[in-house]
Amino acid sequence: MREGSQEKQWRDRAAAVIPGGMYGHQSTRLLPEDYPQFFSRAKGARLWDADGRELIDLMCAYGPNLMGYGDAAIDGAFMAQLAVGDTMTGPSPLIVELAERLVGLVTHADWALFCKNGGDATQMALMIARAHTRRSTVIFAKGAYHGAHPWCPTRSAGVTPGDKAHQIFCDYNDVASLEAAVAKAGDDLAAIFATPLKHDAFVDQASAELNYARRARELCDATGALLVVDDVRAGLRIARDCSWSKLGVQPDLSSWGKCLANGHPISALLGSDKARRAASAIYATGSFWFQAAPMAAALETLNRVTGTDYLEHMERLGLALRTGLATRASAAGLGFRQTGPVTMPLFLFEDDPDLRLGFAWCSQMLARGVYTHPWHNMFLCAAMTPDDIEMTLDAAEDSFTAIKTGRRVLEPNAKMSFLLA
Numbered sequence: 407m408r409e410g411s412q413e414k415q416w417r418d419r420a421a422a423v424i425p426g427g428m429y430g431h432q433s434t435r436l437l438p439e440d441y442p443q444f445f446s447r448a449k450g451a452r453l454w455d456a457d458g459r460e461l462i463d464l465m466c467a468y469g470p471n472l473m474g475y476g477d478a479a480i481d482g483a484f485m486a487q488l489a490v491g492d493t494m495t496g497p498s499p500l501i502v503e504l505a506e507r508l509v510g511l512v513t514h515a516d517w518a519l520f521c522k523n524g525g526d527a528t529q530m531a532l533m534i535a536r537a538h539t540r541r542s543t544v545i546f547a548k549g550a551y552h553g554a555h556p557w558c559p560t561r562s563a564g565v566t567p568g569d570k571a572h573q574i575f576c577d578y579n580d581v582a583s584l585e586a587a588v589a590k591a592g593d594d595l596a597a598i599f600a601t602p603l604k605h606d607a608f609v610d611q612a613s614a615e616l617n618y619a620r621r622a623r624e625l626c627d628a629t630g631a632l633l634v635v636d637d638v639r640a641g642l643r644i645a646r647d648c649s650w651s652k653l654g655v656q657p658d659l660s661s662w663g664k665c666l667a668n669g670h671p672i673s674a675l676l677g678s679d680k681a682r683r684a685a686s687a688i689y690a691t692g693s694f695w696f697q698a699a700p701m702a703a704a705l706e707t708l709n710r711v712t713g714t715d716y717l718e719h720m721e722r723l724g725l726a727l728r729t730g731l732a733t734r735a736s737a738a739g740l741g742f743r744q745t746g747p748v749t750m751p752l753f754l755f756e757d758d759p760d761l762r763l764g765f766a767w768c769s770q771m772l773a774r775g776v777y778t779h780p781w782h783n784m785f786l787c788a789a790m791t792p793d794d795i796e797m798t799l800d801a802a803e804d805s806f807t808a809i810k811t812g813r814r815v816l817e818p819n820a821k822m823s824f825l826l827a
């Protein structure tokens with residue numbers, strides 16, 4: 407960090423008053439040293455760091471930015487509702503309108519519950535499945551992210567074995583291991599959770615295989631358990647419906663969040679009639695869950711989802727980015743893997759077990775004005791333009807050349823040494 411920079415000053419001040427200097431997924435602890443921790447501004451597809459450096463942002467706030475930062479119509483709807491009533495003694499009628507819109511959009515959904523974070527929605531899914539079945543055991547895929555609650559498979563500090571009780575893990579896309587997990591659950595299976603694709607950190611992404619999705623549905627039907635698709639991350643970036651609708655597989659519950667209101671705080675759990683009774687039986691709430699302004703923003707976001715070609719636009723740009731990067735990486739003689747949907751790319755280098763090449767390339771990209779991530783999937787947004795993709799490809803070409811030349815002198819990556827352990 408440059409002495410005297412705003413970034414350095416804010417980091418020093420944060421170190422005194424914020425444990426660890428920063429926390430959660432937005433901590434730069436596991437990013438290259440030169441990555442900024444603080445940002446001062448965002449507009450469209452661009453970010454400005456605390457020192458005023460402009461960046462093309464391929465992270466999109468880790469998902470919430472779908473239509474562009476500071477979108478005039480969406481933020482306008484938010485502010486108009488804020489001016490007339492947001493947090494009140496009861497909800498605005500907008501909650502009914504929004505539920506109706508989502509029920510109309512998402513094939514499996516007959517009802518909606520609203521909350522704030524994706525983790526609120528996945529937690530409600532867990533509770534509803536247990537209330538519906540009067541059973542406890544839940545199957546997750548190893549390495550899948552469903553939030554930061556103590557029952558979620560994250561770090562162990564502060565978590566008791568009880569928090570993690572009644573969980574069985576299988577391998578994503580592995581039908582035999584899913585069947586074995588169901589057999590192990592015996593007569594206690596409450597739910598099978600699935601992300602719409604394998605979008606785990608540090609590894610290549612993978613689409614859900616049709617036979618895996620279908621088998622999950624069949625096993626839930628056979629046992630009476632509920633099928634939960636956690637669409638918090640991929641929702642509205644693959645389909646204008648639950649992401650598994652493309653496979654023809656309908657879950658009983660789906661969780662939504664991140665981009666649902668283009669950055670405004672709202673998430674949702676959608677469910678089918680089968681789970682309606684259990685959904686009305688659980689106690690789940692929050693002081694801010696009924697805020698009207700984020701609901702107005704969500705309705706405006708959904709207007710864009712249904713009324714524009716935002717998704718096809720992102721897919722065209724994502725494809726141009728993918729093919730352009732592949733050409734440039736191979737011209738530089740580098741093995742560069744791009745996985746996942748083109749609207750949610752993840753980049754990993756061949757022969758790079760501690761991600762030293764990935765870190766070096768991302769640092770080079772950053773120096774050329776493009777924010778990429780070395781081990782997490784990224785996101786495109788609809789505010790991106792063909793020019794942004796061209797600029798990104800130009801930066802990538804130079805960055806490939808730079809790491810190719812400097813490859814032999816790259817130090818082991820201490821931040822990622824745990825990947826080798």
Ligand SMILES: *Cc1c(COP(=O)(O)O)cnc(C)c1O
Pocket residue numbers: 522523524525526528551552553554601636637638639640663664
């Ligand atoms: C981000 C995410 C969550 C948690 O959402 P928060 O808003 O961070 O609580 C849950 N599931 C998936 C798949 C996610 O990507």
